[in-house]
Amino acid sequence: MICRFFFYSLAIILSTAVGAGAVYFLQQNASPSAGGRPVRNFALLDQNGRYHQLYDYQSRRAVVLYSHDPGCPTASGIDNLNALRNEFTPDSVAFLLIDSSGNGRASHEAPDKKRNPKDIPILNDSTRLVAESLGTVRSGEAVVIDPVNWTVRYRGPIDDRSHYQTETQDPTKNYLKEAIVALSTGHPVEISERISVGCPIDFGTNIDANALSYSHSIAPILQKRCVSCHQTGGIGPWAMESHALVQAWAGQMRQAIMLKQMPPWHADPLVGEFRHSLALPPEETKTLVRWINAGAPRGTGPDPLQTKSENTVDDWPLGEPDIILTVPTFKIPAEGILAWQYVKLPIPIEEDTWIRAVHMKPSNREATHHIFGFVEYPKERKQEEPQWAEGANSFFAAYVPGFPVVPFPVDSGRLIPSGSKMIFQRHYLTVGRPTEDNLQLGLYLHDKPPAMEYKMATAINMGVRIPANTRAHPESASVVIPEDGQLHAIYPHMHYRGDSIRVKVRYPDGNEERLLSVPNYQFQWQMSYQLRHPKPMPGGTQVTVDAIFDNSSHNPANPDPSKEVRWGPLSTQEMLVNYMMYTTPR
Ligand code: HEC
Incomplete structure (x- = not known):
């Protein structure tokens, strides 16, 4: 993992303001120069459940993030953005929409070309933490980022038309285009900030991170979500045993959370429901990250992480075995x-x-x-x-x-x-x-x-053949469950080139259902996904797993992108297997 600390200022100002109105006011009075603000890496899922990491766009000359609210009248600006996008090749400039409206990804499925363009990723920032980190306070704002040093070079509207004029008038100033062109030709960006017209992002009222109590709000989240692994003798590389330790690791914690690497739960929250999920709920994510942004203050009260709870690692959690x-x-x-x-x-x-x-x-x-x-x-x-x-x-x-x-x-x-x-x-x-x-x-x-036997059905593809230097190579496997049963758990398995995986079933009556999607598969985390509600599977149900392998140098885990990879037991070879655990009457 890449670990970087970036100094961070405006979000702290923002985080002490109360409510969107106050934030709006701050923005009006912001310094005229957007130039230079560092942008930390983040990862979000798009409307199709795909995983995007900002720093993945490193090879572009510019990255454009456009704040999009499908429910806002200015959403019609998307047409202009799309027209502009067509003037650049995808390899030179990346265009991404970010929806921080809180409406969620489901709202992107409505068949409305303007509000929900299909071919441009709409990243779902439901916690608004990315908007906070970018300093974006309303929709309709574009942020142009220089991938050489990940700093903001322009912030503002697409052009100088107000939103109700977009279809009737030609712009006189194309701010966004000028900024992109300047950046990609190595020239200074002349106009680096303009106020845009859009709907305010609702950051909620409780955003005073300094008022968060480490003792009462933060430590309990860590105890519940992290300490089972991050304790002495646990599998985590460092133990969360005091405020001082947590504070020293705060930058890495924020990074790991913002990239959806920690806690290690990689299932798309919109597909399937699972027991024993390690996911950090959105409210807790916000609380933790805002507290870290505020400097991870200690505050008053006892340090719950220091009161030695007995080490749980050596126990038999199911009781003494027979x-x-x-x-x-x-x-x-x-x-x-x-x-x-x-x-x-x-x-x-x-x-x-x-x-x-x-x-x-x-x-x-x-x-x-x-x-x-x-x-x-x-x-x-x-x-x-x-x-x-x-x-x-x-x-x-x-x-x-x-x-x-x-x-x-x-x-x-x-x-x-x-x-x-x-x-x-x-x-x-x-x-x-x-x-x-x-x-x-x-x-x-x-x-x-x-009364029932617990069995395993395996979808397996031993013919996987992944060409060298290929970023997204699809393979799939399927299996038919031979008898009536109830599905309880899904355990997908690939090796280092595994990028993402989706599991669906097709019932004998022809209906299909998605069971699991892992948009950012991590080989070191071999998860078994236990269904919250066991699924009845009539005999003859077909389970299919669709996988994407990344055998390019873009994949940091890839041992050798220059080799074609085939099936094999070594981690450096590949597998595509999906184990399905089900019960059936004996
Ligand atoms: C299921 C066990 C488990 C849980 C739960 C867990 N971690 Fe981890 N954590 C690990 C392991 C193992 C590693 C090292 C391997 C890796 O990075 O995947 C790690 C690595 C890290 C790192 C170092 C990343 C780096 O920069 O190298 C941070 C920071 C971290 N975890 C924070 C957290 C936080 C915060 C939580 C709770 C919100 C959490 N972890 C929950 C097991 C866990």
Whole structure:
């Protein structure tokens, strides 16, 4: 991740003003020069659920952000913007609309060409944090950014017509065009700021960040959303254990939040509903970022992060397991790339046993990349063994960072035949000093056989073939669920070139439904998405996963953009798999 601190002033002025009226007043009196204001990176989703990061447009000569409110009379200015856009090639100037009206992305689906142009991204700034950071206070305002140093070079209207004249009069001054042309030809921008006409952005009334109490408002958010990982022994790289530590990391926190990297929850909030979501709700996002913008002040009251809550990392959150398999200690050297480790242990059960939950628990989360557990059936019962995607044994349990530890759905379970063995596949990372891992697998048993079996269906495409130096290469995979069941969880899997993924179902009656969209897939976060409401799936339902791979140098995780990539188990090769967990009556 890129970590930058930028000094920041106007937002602090804005954040102390109360209400949109006061903000309007400030803007009228703002200094005449927009030039030089730094613009920090941010990421937003557009009307089609695609992820855009401002700094992705680095290779352009100019980036134009236009504040758009589809409900405002001035929205008709979009036509003029579109006409102007056509005068530049997309490779030279990027045009993006930003909607900070709070109407949400759903309002962009209305079929109104003027208010909802289809071919230009409309970024949804529902928290208004991007408007705040840009210093934009109303719709109809264009901001021209110089990607060489990410500073504002022009702020104001498209031209000198007022909005009701846009279709009847020719402009006498084309401010925006002149600014773009000056910037792209290396000339100074002559007019760098003009007041624009538009509808005020409603920043809400509670924007006095200095009045936010760290003790009562901020620390509780961090405790609820971050500390489970950011504690000593947790998987986060630093522990949130005092105000001073949080303040020292405040710049990185803001960056990680504004790029939607932290908390690590990457599902599009408009598609599907999930349990155990790690998402930071919009109100909490605003509170945290505004507090950071105000300098992350300590204020008065106790520091809740300093009162040592007992460390939760070593617990069995589901209670003491009925059976614990203890894997011999693995010594992890200080450096180097480690091959996957395999260990096979007998499962100490006398008879066929139904399992209601599993918990894979490495002792060293810092160095654990992933651990999978597979059940190997005894030889004489090999033909009963459920096959998983890659053909080897029955996939049973997993540890990857951020995976929720939850029991199987109510009254469902998975069978382990007596005489079976558990195969552990372990992948460790070196951390610069010798360490070790003591791995345990907890098994929780059913008292009596459950009514339903918990099963897995796998959509898999082993034919993926991703050309070198390609920014957006599509591939897909699908699977038909063979029997009536209820879908509970979705677990998509790609490697470093994975860019985004969408999962949809097609029911036997022909109806389609979107289940999950991950606009900014991150290989290091192998998430399992647990549906809030299990979905009935009649036998014959088809599940399709549509993926985009980025095998270009634009993808910072890409190990080598110059190579065509195909299917393979190494992270540097690719996969496209989607596991669907469902229950079905036994
Ligand atoms: C599920 C575990 C988890 C949760 C919850 C979580 N983090 Fe993290 N965080 C991590 C891990 C692991 C990393 C390092 C790897 C990465 O950056 O993806 C990290 C990295 C970071 C970084 C460093 C990014 C950089 O610049 O390198 C910041 C800042 C951060 N987290 C802030 C937060 C904040 C703020 C929250 C809560 C709003 C939060 N995290 C919630 C696990 C978590």
